[in-house]
Amino acid sequence: MQAFDVLVIGGGASGLRAAIAVKGAGASVALITKVHPLRTNSGLAQGGLNAPLGKDDSAEKFAEDTLAAGDDLCERDIVRAFAQEASRDVIWLEHVGVPFNRSAEGRIDLRQFGSNSRSRTCYTDDRTGHIVLQVLHEQFERLQIPSFEEWFVTSLAVDGSACVGAVALGLRSGKLEPFTARAVILATGGFSRMYLPSTVSLGTTGDGQNLAFTAGARLMDMEMIQFHPTVFPKGQGLLISEATLREGAEIINEKGEPVLESKALTREKICLAMRQATQNGSGALSLDLRRIGKEKLASRFPQTLELAKTVAGIDVTKEPIPIRPVAHRPMGGIETDADGATSVPGMFAVGECACSGLNGAGRLAGNTLTEALVFGRKVGETATRHAKGAPVKGFPGSKLSDEEKRLAALTSGNFSGDSAGKIHSELGQLMNDKVGLVRDGAGLREALERIQSLKERHRKIKLSNSSRIYNYALTSALELGSMLNLAEAVALAAQARSESRGAHRRADFPERDDQNWRCHTVVSLAQGSPQVEKKPVAGGA
Amino acid sequence: MQITFKVYRKDPEKDGKPGRSNYSVELDEEATVLDGLLKIRDEMDDTLAFRASCARGYCGECTMRVNYKACFACTAKVSAFTKKSPEILLDPLRNIPVIKDLVFDWDAFMWNKITAVKPWLEPDESSTNGENLLPDSTMADLRKVMSCYYCGLCDEGCTVLPVDFDFLGPAALTKAYRFVFDPRDKAGRERLKIAEKPKGIWDCVHCFEASEHCPRGIAPTERIISIRDKAFKVGITNEKVARHHTSFAASVKESGWLDEGRLALESEGLTNIKGLMKLLPTAARAMARGKAPIPYLHPKRPGAEQIKKIFEKGEREKK
Ligand SMILES: Cc1cc2nc3c(=O)[nH]c(=O)nc-3n(C[C@H](O)[C@H](O)[C@H](O)COP(=O)(O)OP(=O)(O)OC[C@H]3O[C@@H](n4cnc5c(N)ncnc54)[C@H](O)[C@@H]3O)c2cc1C
Ligand code: SF4
Numbered sequence: 001m002q003a004f005d006v007l008v009i010g011g012g013a014s015g016l017r018a019a020i021a022v023k024g025a026g027a028s029v030a031l032i033t034k035v036h037p038l039r040t041n042s043g044l045a046q047g048g049l050n051a052p053l054g055k056d057d058s059a060e061k062f063a064e065d066t067l068a069a070g071d072d073l074c075e076r077d078i079v080r081a082f083a084q085e086a087s088r089d090v091i092w093l094e095h096v097g098v099p100f101n102r103s104a105e106g107r108i109d110l111r112q113f114g115s116n117s118r119s120r121t122c123y124t125d126d127r128t129g130h131i132v133l134q135v136l137h138e139q140f141e142r143l144q145i146p147s148f149e150e151w152f153v154t155s156l157a158v159d160g161s162a163c164v165g166a167v168a169l170g171l172r173s174g175k176l177e178p179f180t181a182r183a184v185i186l187a188t189g190g191f192s193r194m195y196l197p198s199t200v201s202l203g204t205t206g207d208g209q210n211l212a213f214t215a216g217a218r219l220m221d222m223e224m225i226q227f228h229p230t231v232f233p234k235g236q237g238l239l240i241s242e243a244t245l246r247e248g249a250e251i252i253n254e255k256g257e258p259v260l261e262s263k264a265l266t267r268e269k270i271c272l273a274m275r276q277a278t279q280n281g282s283g284a285l286s287l288d289l290r291r292i293g294k295e296k297l298a299s300r301f302p303q304t305l306e307l308a309k310t311v312a313g314i315d316v317t318k319e320p321i322p323i324r325p326v327a328h329r330p331m332g333g334i335e336t337d338a339d340g341a342t343s344v345p346g347m348f349a350v351g352e353c354a355c356s357g358l359n360g361a362g363r364l365a366g367n368t369l370t371e372a373l374v375f376g377r378k379v380g381e382t383a384t385r386h387a388k389g390a391p392v393k394g395f396p397g398s399k400l401s402d403e404e405k406r407l408a409a410l411t412s413g414n415f416s417g418d419s420a421g422k423i424h425s426e427l428g429q430l431m432n433d434k435v436g437l438v439r440d441g442a443g444l445r446e447a448l449e450r451i452q453s454l455k456e457r458h459r460k461i462k463l464s465n466s467s468r469i470y471n472y473a474l475t476s477a478l479e480l481g482s483m484l485n486l487a488e489a490v491a492l493a494a495q496a497r498s499e500s501r502g503a504h505r506r507a508d509f510p511e512r513d514d515q516n517w518r519c520h521t522v523v524s525l526a527q528g529s530p531q532v533e534k535k536p537v538a539g540g541a
Numbered sequence: 542m543q544i545t546f547k548v549y550r551k552d553p554e555k556d557g558k559p560g561r562s563n564y565s566v567e568l569d570e571e572a573t574v575l576d577g578l579l580k581i582r583d584e585m586d587d588t589l590a591f592r593a594s595c596a597r598g599y600c601g602e603c604t605m606r607v608n609y610k611a612c613f614a615c616t617a618k619v620s621a622f623t624k625k626s627p628e629i630l631l632d633p634l635r636n637i638p639v640i641k642d643l644v645f646d647w648d649a650f651m652w653n654k655i656t657a658v659k660p661w662l663e664p665d666e667s668s669t670n671g672e673n674l675l676p677d678s679t680m681a682d683l684r685k686v687m688s689c690y691y692c693g694l695c696d697e698g699c700t701v702l703p704v705d706f707d708f709l710g711p712a713a714l715t716k717a718y719r720f721v722f723d724p725r726d727k728a729g730r731e732r733l734k735i736a737e738k739p740k741g742i743w744d745c746v747h748c749f750e751a752s753e754h755c756p757r758g759i760a761p762t763e764r765i766i767s768i769r770d771k772a773f774k775v776g777i778t779n780e781k782v783a784r785h786h787t788s789f790a791a792s793v794k795e796s797g798w799l800d801e802g803r804l805a806l807e808s809e810g811l812t813n814i815k816g817l818m819k820l821l822p823t824a825a826r827a828m829a830r831g832k833a834p835i836p837y838l839h840p841k842r843p844g845a846e847q848i849k850k851i852f853e854k855g856e857r858e859k860k
Contacts, residue, residue, distance in 0.1 A: 002564035036647070038691055039594040039602045075774060094672040097662035106674035124684050128598065131687050135662075142661035172640065201595040234571060236596045236615075303688070306599050306757075310616040362611040421583030467554055470641045473587035 001395065002145075004030045005387040006380075007166060007181035009208060010152050011037030013372035015187030016136040020317070021141045021380025022185075027387050028122075030146040032153055032168055032179065033474070034203055036107025037137050041352075042372070044086075046303065047113050047243035048121035049369035051090035053084065054110050057118040059083040064365060065117050069266050070360025071502035072518060073221070075538055078338050083372055089373040090122055097135045100124055101300075109162040112246040114365025115266045121366040126241050126301045127192045127460065132369055148179075152475050154407070156184065156215040156347070157399050163215065163347035164393045167403045171475070174468030176403055181396050182387035183346050185379055185413050186212055186334060190352040191335025192225070194483040195327030195426025195492075196432050197237030199228055203479070205512075206229050208353040210482035212334045213489070217342045218524040221332035222486070223494035224503045226363055227437050227501040228328035230271040231285050233311045237326045240287055240304055242267070242365055247300065248292040252320060254283030268362050268503050271325040271437055286320035325437055329368065331359040331503060332493070335522060340379030346390060352378040357520065357537070361502020412476055415464035420473070423454050423461075427480075427487060430454075440507040444495040451491060455484045489530055493521040494523070496532045542627065544576055546617055548589065549632045551639050559639070562586065568619055571623070574607055574629065575614040578643075591643035593718055601692030605643050606632040611697045634697045636706070642781055651693050654713035658735055662720055662808050663728040673725055686719045686764065688757050695761045698754030700746060706741050711751035712759035714742060718764040742768050794852040797845030 008019045011033030023031040033040070063083035067074050094108060100122050101109040109115060113121035124131040140147070150171040157165040157178070165180040188208025192198040208453070213219055232238040245251070250258045251274065259277045260270060274285055289297060289304070296315050297305060301474040308316045333355035340348045340356070351372045358371060432445035458480055463473050499513035500506050520535040546564045551557060575593055580776045582589045596615045603614040608622050608630050622629050633639050638646040681714040693712040702708055717736045718728045736742050742765050751761040773787075792800040842848075 035594050035602065036652070039600045044595055044599050091672055096664050098725060099680040100685065102675060104682055106676055108672050127684070127688055131684065134687055140660035141656060201600070202593055235573070238597050312598050401654035415587070419583045419816065421579065427737070463587050469553060470590040470644050472590060473582060
């Protein structure tokens, strides 16, 4: 049995940063990830990450912008601490090797991004995620931290009330193995693949949120799903960085006229303006990147040029690219405190899978990678402190054999005829139609009913592939199970919140209702069924 | 459109012998090879193993050969490969151990080799406040190199790897470049020594196939050459190949043409008795064919003085 002080699940920006912090704090640590760290969703980030480094900027202004994007649902103390610490963590990243774009004086250049009121987004062309991820992985390797790559975590081990490890399937060995730890950090990323198309990689299926939820943790603000305005919607969906807007690109209607009155808007507002334009007969919308100019496009957006050509078949220096709002990143996730601790002792969460209240009802563009850095460091330190004081607990005796049985039932060899892919397609469509950018009570009721029937079908899935080695049909079926449980939580929370705020728009409740709804939603399992409750926003106004 | 995929198969739990499965799939005009594979796995054969992650050209995880051409399944449009016939052959990359079907051993092929170049920056622990002030031109060069997808296409095109699988390969050496040319790295000379070890920069034969194959235009071959140049500059010349280069240049500078006898002796090292002994048969053959007259003299070529001046000018400019 593998045993560590701290186990980090997830090899994206958050997980790598957390593992580095644990090692730095002097505990033994290992990382488990279902894909190689350099292939994770973090690598898709383009526009950049925020730090208030400009002369005209301050932590206070950064906090104000973050709070404004969160539409009064952020945890203010958490936002303020985050804004204070951001610069230090981004500078650390520079010291360990990120080749940020530079100003003429050789300083980190800052771009305007989304609804940031100042130029405060540090970037590496339009490949910020790809390069930040590499540098974090470099430092992770420097510390020689054991890394279990292509290991899929199927379950968390809870003994009494504390989280004491996980069970994971080695895709290469085909073996199911227990990992014990005094603290487990979940850094498993988001769940936007429950929408089709979406902007995320194939593995962004909410495994961690579901593992935590079924192990007793609570999910917060699940109804808050950020849609991204500038996405080529065919195929899997190709995000064109919103940073292009502030650098001169325009969203245009069929006649070629700009649609937005201002570009310094939150993503929600841009998406709603686009929807409004389409309803007013604008025809199909597209993004005109030619206005940036060929030279700047080539030097600052090389990846955009390349992928628009290879994926969409469009030369964006010559013609506009069709776009529409597409599901991007949830604000909600596993409920944590300011340091990443969940309600289950020994279980921590960070990054896109977690919800501390930093992002409230809407996220400021460029905050996610900074969040991964700041909270990755913090959660690493907190989990280490916890691990040093926690007693060694045994791995629950039947845990491994229970998991063996569960997987064996799925891979029994009698193909059930129904497939995870078909159910996933239906779910993806359903979420877009009924739990999308704008929702209403009737649609949400229907969504919940249909999610139940999809869950029923999922329960009956049997694979003909009985092998455990690189059995991606098996992992896809498990991922689908996570998405279905979370889709239900999203729809339930969206149904409960009878107002419109941030990313949550209700056609039947179009106004913000501070009297009743300046609070979080929290979903937890009670006797096996999900329940929604309200949770006050701490710190008042 | 109806497409037949003929897919390489190998099952490590059966006899492990390679074979092929054929699948006929209905796909729309816009479909990619990855769309086809996902459909096969989902609806026709759930035992088929292949990797994919970002699914839209960011990450390099789904690298494979499509009709023998190495590329990414997620950006390979089916229509581009079926102009002549509605059949598509799918294979893993060449010269790499295959684990199952299209899943090959990335660890042995690339990740372990990258780890071997100590792929991390040794930061200056004393720098505290604020960022390092650095010119964007230096950073832009690193950004270009770090746009690497780790797709392995340069390694797949490399002409050394098929004869020597232990060669670090262009992908790993390109990763080394990223540190060698990062002014913030404190490992400097030590890192050059890593890249300079057996199976490192000196084993590259400069065939430029890696640069031809790189979809991001990173020019791995040129990066390897730059590391070599830097090794020379800091005086890492005790390797056989480094001696070879120095002797080559000295010979041309002095006589205007290559002195092959001197090159052979100096490349082996004048104190390397064992190495020099190995040269004896070659020298004997050369003598027998009249290529090495006795006494062995290497006369100057006409125009040698001009050639010398060119060298001297170059050397002055370098300083
Ligand atoms: C197209 C795009 C553009 C973006 N642009 C920006 C931007 O400009 N600025 C910004 O700040 N943010 C941006 N983001 C958001 C940001 O990239 C992500 O939110 C962030 O990187 C998430 O990091 P993470 O470490 O939390 O999760 P991820 O990077 O998703 O990592 C999750 C990890 O968990 C592992 N994992 C998951 N489930 C399991 C399991 N069952 N077993 C084992 N391992 C598991 C995965 O293998 C992976 O390693 C963008 C996102 C996308 C998709
Ligand atoms: S250098 Fe080019 S070909 Fe080689 S792995 Fe990187 S992107 Fe691929």
